[in-house]
Amino acid sequence: MKHDTRANDPxxxxxxxxILRVRNELTADVLRExxxxxxxxxxxxxxxxxxxxxxxxxxxGSEPGTLALLDTLRARGVRVLLPxxxxxxxxxxxxxTGEDSLVRVRHGGRMTLCEPAGDRLGPDAVTGADVVLLPxxxxxxxxMRLGRGGGSYxxxxxxxxxxxxxxxxxxxxxxxxVVERVPAEPHDRPVHAVVTPSGVRRFG
Numbered sequence: 056m057k058h059d060t061r062a063n064d065p066x067x068x069x070x071x072x073x074i075l076r077v078r079n080e081l082t083a084d085v086l087r088e089x090x091x092x093x094x095x096x097x098x099x100x101x102x103x104x105x106x107x108x109x110x111x112x113x114x115x116g117s118e119p120g121t122l123a124l125l126d127t128l129r130a131r132g133v134r135v136l137l138p139x140x141x142x143x144x145x146x147x148x149x150x151x152t153g154e155d156s157l158v159r160v161r162h163g164g165r166m167t168l169c170e171p172a173g174d175r176l177g178p179d180a181v182t183g184a185d186v187v188l189l190p191x192x193x194x195x196x197x198x199m200r201l202g203r204g205g206g207s208y209x210x211x212x213x214x215x216x217x218x219x220x221x222x223x224x225x226x227x228x229x230x231x232x233v234v235e236r237v238p239a240e241p242h243d244r245p246v247h248a249v250v251t252p253s254g255v256r257r258f259g
Contacts, residue, residue: 066238070201074192074232078117090120092252093227097124097188100248100255102223106185108134110148110211110222113157113169118190119227119252125151136180139170144207148180149173181211182218189246191226193237198245198258200226201237212244223247 081089097103109128114121128135135151140162149171151157157169181187189208193201202208215222224246230253248257 067201067204070237071192071204074201075117077231078229081117086117086120089229089252090114090123093119093121093250094124094127096252096255097225097227097250098127100186100223100225100250102186102225102248103128103133106133108136108184109186109188110136110138110181110184111151111188112138112190114190114227115166115168119229121188121227122154124188126154129153136176136184137171138207139175140168140207141178144205145178145210146181146207147178148176150176178210178214179218182215182220184220184222186223186225187211187215189224189226191228191232193232193234194226194228194246194249195234195237195239196258197236197239198247198249199237199239199243200246209242209244213242216244225250227251 103109111121111125125135129151136148137151138146138148141147150173151171152173156172158172159167160170161167189200191200191202225248226246227250230251233249233251233256245258247259248255
């Protein structure tokens, strides 16, 4: 049976709208407390405890906060890679060396992201990561992740597969964003775990 991806698109758009609406209502206090709790839970992961290189991202707006986590990983001696969005929505990577190594980059009329200011390491740099921390909007009981819809991390996951690289794939979310089922398409790949402010859930 041919899969019609168009059938999923309205569902995914509706999910994204609703989750972003809820996130945008979070107060500054909740965002701060959630970021602290999220870092504490994530740092307890054995995968991160043993990682030498972690590919991560800088949270923006009302996303679950990542800076405290990045700084602690770096203090442990972990090499932290951060993405830089390319014009075709693929991701290049650079090293994180502290908050002062970040620059705010506006991408057209869409979004402003915090990206690494130093040398670019190329899109394939992610294949050397032991853990890849993924942004998302929701994850379901199968480990299927709902992203923002730009496709950047679909490319990352495809690149890892082509390189036969097998890092731990971990998505960072709020508790309410772990749901029973999200719309998924044949190319979507499950993650291994989700970390929320209240704990960790593993899949598969």
